[in-house]
Amino acid sequence: MDFLLGLTQLIGVHTILGLSAYVVLLTGQVTIAQAGFFGIGAYIAAMLTTLAGWHIVPAMLVGASVAGVVACIVGFPALRVKGLMLVVATTAFGEFVRLFWFNFDYQIAKGEIMVGPEGGEGFKQIRYFPENGWTTGDVALFIWVILIAIMLALWWMDRSRAGAVLRAVGEDELAAQSVGINLTATKVTAFAVGGFIAGIGGGIYAHYTTHIEHANFSVLLATFAIAYPILGGLTNVTGTLFAVVFIQGILVEGLRFMGDWRNLLFGALIVVAMNVRPRGLIDERVVMIVGRAFSTRKGRADA
């Protein structure tokens, strides 16, 4: 049971990370910086709870806000370029953040032991949950409440004017510009929102693993962050959740009986998935079929 709860926690956090990339991908920009924002949120939230003794919710909000502000600042120079250049710029930014934490040392004595981030050794003893008597179930519930709130917010945004603007920029920049959409503002806003969401995910991640280090926030995590929404399809937010369940639940956990062949299959299955379903697992066609199924049932009920 604990294993399953742990898995739901993991799926929750990775879905939040994936959704942070989803917002940016809607505008057609590929970002490999999400692991950096995730790391900023993780370190700051963990420092506020362990060193300053804050409650977890304000700590996470502050961490996420810092990540969002950094995203906004980085967004202006980075989003002047696009395509491959943006991939490189965001990769470099993510690596820069990772190296920053690798060289960051700030420890204070707390009772017998020293706590705080310690360079390459990482940040140990983030014991907010055990100290305050949260059980694994409580933590899983906490994560999923936040995740569902984020998904509902994004779902609503998708159906509102803001979502239409984001998708317009993603589909065709020139056309979007010609109807008066400010490209830079749209992209930077999406980038900042993405940074904020990634920061929230990072805050949760730091607290439930209790130990973070710079290597957790590498380019590999960032590629996973964009892999979820792309694999799931950008039609709506549920795609990202499905992709995380597919990757973390089925590929990573379900194939565990295969030993170290699992990792081999993992990469190969992503390649196969992209060959078979180039527009994602939940593409427009699936959405249409599901939507039609529901609407006919409703129609019959009315009749």
Add this chain to the structure above:
Amino acid sequence: MEFIDIVLSISDGVLFGTTYALIGIGFTMIFGVMHKINLAYAATSIGGAYVSWAISTLVPLPAILVFLISAIAAGVIGWLVYLCCFRLVPLDTPLTTLLATVGMLIFIDEVVVHETDGMPQPYPAIFDDVFFEFGEFGLRGDLLFIFVLSFAAMLVLLYLLYRTRLGIATRAVAQQPMAAQLCGISIERTNASTFVITGMLGGLAGAMIGASVGVLSPLLTLPVTVKGLIVTVIGGLGSIPGAIIAGLMVGAFENLFLALRGVTERDMYVMLLLFLFLTFRPGGLFHRSALRD
């Protein structure tokens, strides 16, 4: 820090930078021809080097043959990457090929980890006992060999591109695929040959990285990917001379800050260099204005 130490670290960095230049050329050429990013490219290089290492453990070979085998193996892997991630995937959605190459990167890395249990493996070096001294100044023999070999490879590539029919076809497809097709050039064949050629360059670079570091490790893939991409952007997308100069620059810069600030902070300064370029010269060193994105 003595002045001569700074000069030495910069010169070593320039020599090693030729490997970055080769990787950068690979990224740039694939982008130039297909307008797509191949994130599996550095994994191709390291994969080729690993194949040559595996063969050299079975049969004892002179180091230069090991390098050649690495180039050929990486050429084959490059073709496989083209087949799995580009040929069979619809090309109108850029995100699809991007993610497919990420999957390929993970796949190649994991094959290597699976075969070697993730342990670093010793890689044969050439002229590692030679050291040229000019008074206080000196050059490492193995790095000098890498420099010469890389430049030979670049010259062969430039000859191929500007003096052969294959090169004309490649440049034609890069400029305007539709017009090239109307002239009877097979786009698929040209794309495939680009992947094989860049794969061979990458295999050579992978072998030389292995030889100068002394070991091969799957941990090399991600840093080489990042450095190669940085070189591509600093040099200017699609520009081969730009990639060469940017490669040497990044090598020198990296080695200088390795000497000044230590290994943990080294890469931070390379990223800062990139951000300086993005802010003040987003087109790179050799900017081509009318470039399709």
